[in-house]
Amino acid sequence: MSEISASRAQVDGFLCSILRGESASWPAAACAEFENELLDRASHHGVAALIYGVVESNRGWNGWPDRIREELLKASRSAAAQDMLRSHTLEKLLTEFDKQGIRVLIIKGAALAVTLYEHSRLRTRSDTDLFIHFGDIERVCSSLSDLGLEILTPVYKNHQFVCAKKTTHGSLHFDIHWRIQNAPQYARVISFDEAWAKSVPVPGMAGAHMLNGVDALLLACLHLKGSQHHDEDRLIWLYDIHLLASSLSIESWNEFQRMVVEKGVGAACLDGLLKSRDSFSTEIPPGFIAALEASHPVQGRFASSNLALLIDDLRCLPGLRSRSILLKELFLPSPSALMARYEKGNRAWLPILYIRQVLGGVAKRLSLH
Amino acid sequence: MQPNLKVEVSPDVLSQEISGETVLLDLKSEGYFGLDKTATRIWQLLQENKSIEEVHSTMASEFDVDPEVLRADLEHHLKELEAAGLISICEAK
Numbered sequence: 151m152s153e154i155s156a157s158r159a160q161v162d163g164f165l166c167s168i169l170r171g172e173s174a175s176w177p178a179a180a181c182a183e184f185e186n187e188l189l190d191r192a193s194h195h196g197v198a199a200l201i202y203g204v205v206e207s208n209r210g211w212n213g214w215p216d217r218i219r220e221e222l223l224k225a226s227r228s229a230a231a232q233d234m235l236r237s238h239t240l241e242k243l244l245t246e247f248d249k250q251g252i253r254v255l256i257i258k259g260a261a262l263a264v265t266l267y268e269h270s271r272l273r274t275r276s277d278t279d280l281f282i283h284f285g286d287i288e289r290v291c292s293s294l295s296d297l298g299l300e301i302l303t304p305v306y307k308n309h310q311f312v313c314a315k316k317t318t319h320g321s322l323h324f325d326i327h328w329r330i331q332n333a334p335q336y337a338r339v340i341s342f343d344e345a346w347a348k349s350v351p352v353p354g355m356a357g358a359h360m361l362n363g364v365d366a367l368l369l370a371c372l373h374l375k376g377s378q379h380h381d382e383d384r385l386i387w388l389y390d391i392h393l394l395a396s397s398l399s400i401e402s403w404n405e406f407q408r409m410v411v412e413k414g415v416g417a418a419c420l421d422g423l424l425k426s427r428d429s430f431s432t433e434i435p436p437g438f439i440a441a442l443e444a445s446h447p448v449q450g451r452f453a454s455s456n457l458a459l460l461i462d463d464l465r466c467l468p469g470l471r472s473r474s475i476l477l478k479e480l481f482l483p484s485p486s487a488l489m490a491r492y493e494k495g496n497r498a499w500l501p502i503l504y505i506r507q508v509l510g511g512v513a514k515r516l517s518l519h
Numbered sequence: 520m521q522p523n524l525k526v527e528v529s530p531d532v533l534s535q536e537i538s539g540e541t542v543l544l545d546l547k548s549e550g551y552f553g554l555d556k557t558a559t560r561i562w563q564l565l566q567e568n569k570s571i572e573e574v575h576s577t578m579a580s581e582f583d584v585d586p587e588v589l590r591a592d593l594e595h596h597l598k599e600l601e602a603a604g605l606i607s608i609c610e611a612k
Contacts, residue, residue, distance in 0.1 A: 223540075227542050227553060231551040235544055238544075318548065319549065
């Protein structure tokens with residue numbers, strides 16, 4: 151028998167077959183290269199703890215090298231510790247927001263971890279995503295500071311900001327979104343008020359809210375498409391889509407179809423669902439694919455342009471102060487940020503860099519995407 | 520260690536079990552600790568508010584081990600947990 155080539159596709163295929171619940175028997179001809187590749191890919195895809203959990207619960211370790219099992223167990227221990235610390239910090243945050251009367255939705259991995267996965271540690275994540283109303287940004291920033299979290303990024307220009315709590319083992323990151331998605335073409339697909347009206351309680355977290363299943367599936371699909379830096383085939387995101395799609399009733403599928411067609415994001419959602427089907431045999435109701443294939447993106451220059459979004463941001467944000475901060479973040483960043491961005495060490499460059507920044511910023515706002 | 524001593528698990532400690540092992544998180548120090556299968560069983564019994572004598576008695580019935588060796592190991596383990604701030608040892612009421 152020839153040795154199995156440790157190509158990424160083969161390792162990814164093996165990981166998918168385990169998550170599909172098929173036999174997890176270790177390939178008889180697997181070589182050391184395959185073992186190393188499996189650990190690398192499981193980590194890259196964010197599924198190391200999940201793979202351990204699935205194989206362990208199926209008692210499927212037959213033939214697995216001890217080293218691989220031990221490494222996956224290590225990943226699971228680390229995921230468990232992170233999960234406990236994240237949940238505890240999140241609860242403190244939510245309690246503070248509740249005291250201040252601030253509405254917040256837990257979105258993405260942190261919400262899916264406690265609803266779709268057998269245990270929240272199985273859904274590893276590098277941060278916790280929260281969705282807030284744009285009218286609450288200043289109060290949220292103030293509450294975060296009171297709780298000792300440091301805001302690490304500009305608050306307005308990317309429609310989200312990152313804050314962190316330092317711990318003895320590094321920093322815990324929270325992504326605070328005031329638009330559902332950063333990408334301009336998807337930023338206004340679901341407003342906070344719309345999502346809040348349909349939100350559901352988070353199991354085990356008193357008073358906490360999350361997106362309903364239909365909105366969560368829509369966001370999971372857009373998340374795959376929405377960022378230039380993301381790996382669209384990352385298995386943990388595709389598995390989220392698989393679990394979300396598998397949890398929908400026929401009525402919810404109909405609602406999902408109606409919503410994505412109406413919002414002009416059928417193609418993006420179909421892409422995510424088909425990738426999930428390819429990887430995990432996700433069942434998609436008959437007729438759904440044809441309906442989405444026949445749908446069209448929202449047309450028109452202002453439907454998804456950066457300029458339209460900027461105008462809408464300025465219209466939505468409360469008060470002159472937040473609007474002026476947005477414009478400053480976009481066009482007039484601090485000298486140090488500007489010099490770092492353009493990799494210039496000499497302050498003599500600053501006038502030229504500011505001119506370049508303003509012209510570049512204007513050009514970007516006027517572009518379609 | 521006196522048999523009537525009782526152990527109180529710190530309210531600042533969270534735990535999760537994985538495959539019979541336990542990961543502990545001390546919220547005060549933000550330190551992580553791992554317990555193997557035997558230590559996990561001790562931890563479970565401590566969480567049930569058992570006295571040290573009761574923990575010893577249960578462990579002796581479940582594991583094939585010399586009672587005196589078990590007592591010494593148990594004491595050593597409890598002192599480690601106490602030093603890490605995960606439990607406190609006090610007189611039974």
